[in-house]
Every structure is written in C-alpha cells, then in structure tokens.
Amino acid sequence: MSTNKKIKILIADDHPIIRKGLRQIINDEPDMEVVSEVSDGFDALEKLRKHKFDIAILDISMPKKTGVEILEQLKLERIKTRILILSVYSEEQYALRVIKTGAKGYLTKESAPDELVKAIRKIIEGETYISAIIAEKVLSDLIVDNRKLHQSLSNREYSVMILIAKGLTLKEMSYQLNINVKTISTYRKRIMDKMKMNSNAQLILYCQENKLL
Numbered sequence: 001m002s003t004n005k006k007i008k009i010l011i012a013d014d015h016p017i018i019r020k021g022l023r024q025i026i027n028d029e030p031d032m033e034v035v036s037e038v039s040d041g042f043d044a045l046e047k048l049r050k051h052k053f054d055i056a057i058l059d060i061s062m063p064k065k066t067g068v069e070i071l072e073q074l075k076l077e078r079i080k081t082r083i084l085i086l087s088v089y090s091e092e093q094y095a096l097r098v099i100k101t102g103a104k105g106y107l108t109k110e111s112a113p114d115e116l117v118k119a120i121r122k123i124i125e126g127e128t129y130i131s132a133i134i135a136e137k138v139l140s141d142l143i144v145d146n147r148k149l150h151q152s153l154s155n156r157e158y159s160v161m162i163l164i165a166k167g168l169t170l171k172e173m174s175y176q177l178n179i180n181v182k183t184i185s186t187y188r189k190r191i192m193d194k195m196k197m198n199s200n201a202q203l204i205l206y207c208q209e210n211k212l213l
Helices: 016-027 040-050 067-077 090-103 113-124 132-143 155-165 170-177 181-195 200-209
Strands: 007-012 032-037 057-059 083-087 105-108
Touching: 007 016, 016 032, 016 113, 032 040, 040 057, 040 067, 040 105, 057 067, 057 113, 067 083, 067 090, 067 132, 067 155, 067 181, 083 090, 083 113, 090 105, 090 155, 155 170, 155 181, 155 200, 170 181, 181 200
Parallel strands: 007 032, 007 057, 057 083, 083 105
Antiparallel strands: none
C-alpha cells in the first residue's frame, strides 16, 4: 500500500498506557495511522457509526459496552468496519466466539508488536487473523460436531459464566458488564439451566476442565 493512502485505525481501550503503546506501534508504520482513540465501548460505537475507519482495534472488556456487544451491534446496523479484538483473555476463551460474531482477528495483549502489524495487514487484505492453534480448532469444528455445553450460551451468558468462574461477586460483575445485579442473577439462572448445573463450584470445575480460565 502506498504511503499516501494510509490505513486509518480506531483504538478503543480503557487503559491509557495500552492506547499509547498501540498508537506508537501503529504510527511507526509508514502506511498506518491511528486517527482516533476512545476509552469505552459506547464512544467506540458512536465513532464507528459516524466515521469511516479501515480497522477498529477493540478491547474485549470495556466500560459501557464490551467488544462483543459492539460486534453484535455493528452486525445489526450493517456497519462494515473490520474489527480486530485485543484481549487479556487467552485465545481458547474467546477467539472462536468473537470470530463467529464478526471479528476479523483476535490477539492477546501479550502478543509481540510485529504480530499486531501482521494482523492489521492480513485483515486489510481480506483475511481473518487467528493463531494456528485456533485455526485448527475452527477446522475441527467444521469437520466434527463436538459442541460443548458452553457453546449453547449467548455471548452475554458466556461473559457472565467466565466472571462467575473467576470468583467475582455480583456487584463486581455488575460493574464490569454495566448491568444491574438482578440482571446478573437472571443470567446466572439461565446459565445453570443450559449447563444443567446446580452450583458455582460445578461451573468453576467445568471451566477449568475445558481450559476456559
């Protein structure tokens, strides 16, 4: 890509240090430019509605709206901006889920700077960026129907399940997901019904056995 037509990028992350690091890595590339950055999911969605970006890099866990919720809303509104999800969570936890929801790539925050640049370039070329391990799981999913209990959960239910398994209180989950405690309790009941479980202990054991934590 010529230097006079730069890849325009939006960064959405609630940690200023992360945003600064991403901006530096991206702006060091002659054909890339961070044109906007925001600190929460609501502002990210508003920017994506009003402006045209080649790629948006979204943290999966942000105040007001999560990266997954933004993906779902973009699909509903038919906004075509390519999304790269950046997360502290391992690929085994979220990569397949966000790709199926519409993301074009998934990176953990432990990834090397050159991997971020590589992911952006691959996505711009129309491909999806995931690790070889996750690609193998996608292929396995297509060949064999090996659905597990957690695959029946909605994206919101899955997020609540992970937070329960991590030992967060109702109040902590309410703050992180920006929904009230009563709604969290409703999601927990749905999760337990779908997973055919009776206690948080069972849920924690399941998440550990399936390497979701």
